[in-house]
Amino acid sequence: MLSPEIWNFKAPDSLVKVEKGNIVNNNCFNTIQKLHHNHLVSVVLPDTLRVPQNICETLKNDCEYYKISNVGLDELVNINFINAFVRKGIFISLSINERIDCDDCMCITPNGFLLLSLTKETYESLGLEGTPSHYYNTKQRYVVSINLLSNHFKPGKKNYDRTKDRLLTLKKMTLLINWEPPHLDICPSSVAKYFDDLKFDVQVCLPDFQMRTNYTIKVPNFTMDNIHEFVEWLGMFSLESDLGGGGESYLSTYETPQPYQEYGQVKFLQWRGFFSSQQINKLLEVLISHLKDEEKPWISLYVQGFSDVVVGWDLQEHHYYTNGDNGYVIVLNSEDYMVYQHMCSKKSYK
Template identity: 35%
Template sequence: MAHHCCVPFCKNDARYDREKLLSFHSFPKDENLRKEWTMKIKRDEGPLFRIRKHTKVCSAHFKATDFKRTLTGRRDLRKGAVPSMFKWVSKSLEHHQPRAHHNVQNTTNQQSVHTERSNMAAKMVNTYRSGKLILDVSKSSEKDNKCDKFILSHYFNFSVGIIIPGVKELPKSLKKALQQDGMSVYFVKQVPLSLLISPFFLENFCRKGRLYMMSHGTKIDTEDCVALLPSGKLVMNLTKDTYERLGLEGKKSQFHDTRHHRYVVILNLLDASFAPGKKTYERVKWAFTDRLNLFYNMLVSWIPHSCDVSSSSVSTFFETHGLFSVLVGLKDKTNTFTDIKVPIVNSQEPNGTVESCDFEDLFDWLGSVSCDCINSDDLNGFLPLYEASDKILTNCLSYETRGFILPQTVQKLLHDLKDIVVDQNLPFVALTVHGFNDTPTTWDTREHGFQNNGDNLYTYVIFPDGTSWCYTAIGAFDTFI
């Protein structure tokens, strides 16, 4: 009888395997091992899927070490073998040395799992992919440079969610970090772009601090959106009409199509050639004044390099030019759950085991808690498909704050959570950060993929053993730092 593979997205069929390179294997009779197989292939027995004697998994989903040869040359599975090679998992946790061209140092404290991504901006370590959900596994013993770079280059954060099992109130250290002392945020009305390239503004704000500015109230798919990054780059995501009237050099948006004619212009305001009297500067000044005078409502925050200078100076600057400026804060919401079951998670097994859930199930659980639909007794609630702990925790805190949250604040929150999970011996803690829907960039100058699955968020899950999982949900055409 010709067999075919029952794994989702696998099209292997014995009828088309003319060279007999594949073998097809029945499900084990042992109930625990069979359960692990169904969990790995992400299928549940029910009306749409029944395991029979002809239900097979092909050899493409097993490692080479899972097989043995019989005396007759037949390839059989070893006892206890479990399928682990799937399209939704790029690499297993199998340890191997990095290839030379990865240019990544291997250390004894770091598992070496390296995958090629031609469409990514950088090689990534310990990475698993499920569609556009990416998981990065790291240890606290590793340097925090990569984590800090990741957080600090995600400039425009709209909301931060914190989930702490076993805690009733938000710890004081987190409350203090969320005050954003010395990092005030202002809403400024009708800011002319010509003002942002004035010599005084460039010298006193762009060069002497980290400036975060983004247009507010404009839709990135139908209107113009701009952002001034702390690197001094002015990013403009423009409609075709604005781009042609402005007269500056740019490029087509990677999401440019028949319905969305968009262009991206990036100006480096700190470049040596961008100075009064220079050709580039005079061209931009002409475009912003004589050609097309553009105004935007903007969210603004400035962190001066000098401790002797107040961050409110930027608000004073705009007010002296007759612009309305008002200080804006954060709005928060807290939920405390009681008698909640927390999934069993093995920090060293992101793909899950018989006893623990995998990284996708944990991500679903975190989402259900943050959306307040964790109550499985409610028909409209979240129905857990993960392994739940027998231990009932008295409390589980779900906290969310919204506004303009600076990356330095997120960085401080993450460092404080690493101490909290160890000091209070918690199973894990989670931090989720959402970017603005209509910001023209995600990480650094990378264009935000608003058209197709324009997700712009990441989640850190921190374990007491020092391991952390970083989930990144990005748009279908977004690139990753």
Template identity: 30%
Template sequence: MLQNVEKCSRHLLVCEKSNFSHSKSRHRKHVETHHYNYQVSILIPECRALSSAIAAVSRTLGDYYLVKQLPLHEMLEPEFINKFVRKGKLILSVDKDTYEELGLEGQPSKYSHKTTVRYNVTVDLGDATFVPGEKRYNRVMWALKEKKPLTFDFLMTWHPTGGEDATLASYFMKYQCKVYQPTVSTRMLNDTDCPVLLSNELKGKLNESCSAQEFLDWLGAVFNNIDCNNQADSFLSTYCCPWPSTVLQKACLCTISGFIIPEGINLLLDQLRLYFEEPKLAQWITMTVHGFADSPVSWGESEHGYHKGGENLYNFVLFSNQDYWLHMAVGTHSGCPP
């Protein structure tokens, strides 16, 4: 047998419960600080079609852009900052060689272990002193234009606040810039075993309801179209729906893929909260948001270890009484969820 088999990767999962009407509910803060999202999945039990209101929001989440071979320093030009950024930070996660060639101040990655192999460089674009002529600005631009020019393919999106006459496509006309829109797909589920949930029992209740963690495991199986009625001797999978369970005669799974910003996700969340204003057979619905695996951060500026694993996601379970559960998960080499 191998003597040095690598241990299983560490994963972090945080679960909390609250009510949307509670004055100290943090649901908006969690959404707003998870910036880089590529997929949203909505599961609605006892439903055969997405409601017109939810479908309308899913179709208006905004364009995103792929800009090919863009020099990084272009994003530090005053015109770009004034039109599209105003307040924000540029965060670079670079290897040791690139860091030393740049010559910019940074911090070692928290996950370098004994030998530092990666560094994080943060540039505050909204700082009043980060303007042409100031020492910090000149130093950063010199590093990125002359000392170590960096060029990447960028995936971008932008949320206009009103009154702007510019677009990312028009600004980057001299580069290869392609516009995309999020794609929406739906899948119908029939006769699906489903865990029983009680909104006030996050940890589950013996013989009455399942825990938040058991539900998230089941949800992952549903999203990946895994059969939850497996036998103990199954070659492929022995996973079964947690007990106690019930059967969903029908359910609608909607998946939205693209570059989806927090403002759009909050619109979806608000619309889902209205779902129970009219009587429904369903007692809950879910919305799962997946972050990009290669993002340098997860929530806020928390370092994300995209070079090993890359998982970062959150999931809302919305109950008919406006209670909610929130799961937040990251993989190996990532900061704890807030």
């Protein structure tokens, strides 16, 4: 027998936002720009015999990122580093192997903010100004925001010197970094060489790419009226769940939403890595071009952020206390697009 407390335990709250528009306006790019640190990307192509090579390679070519071990955060406010990489091109970074609900975490956003999510003990010993976490009423976590691109943030200024000195007291972290140079003639590996010259352990990481083909699949028609059922089907298909609806148990039976079409081949593409919003933009542009070249009923793009990252959408605080959702689905056809945006609950915890 289940205890009453477990039986009545509510599912984590989530926020869902649906946006619809005309593909000519390309407003869906605005959503992409708001999620800075992206980990998993998948594409579903119905009624497709062959996937164009440029789609497969968009998030493979020149999408290397780097893992740097045992980095003191004071290195990230070094003025030479800021001028060479944060001010030029697109730089993002985040800590790994740290848990957003109980450890100290950091990230750097494309607009040049170094953000720290700290435990109460770390924050009180750090001595830099921050704000209590929105999600913990007991003030067990704090967020510190440092604008690396501020005109006043430079050596010789009191705020800069104090910040650099206090960051020296924090423990070293393992970071992922991704840098897109401002010009094509500059090698993206320059940022890796910078840290290598400082004698850090630098590892190059390549995105993992997988592709599969499913045969004789019932695919629901994409309309703006059945978007929740359509997104549910995309999730079932992506996870290779049973879509046949022929199970013996009622609880395990799933039926494809109607109306639907049956296609001989449906392609599923998936990348795992560390992607900037600009790299996701490039993939979306390729998918839109593919729609114009070949008649397809629709194409879907799913993007998922990291669980343990300081911010999710824009500069809004992220958390993983219950669900940690920060992802979106974009579905395109020849005329319209739909963005299905999944966000963390704004509920705070006692």
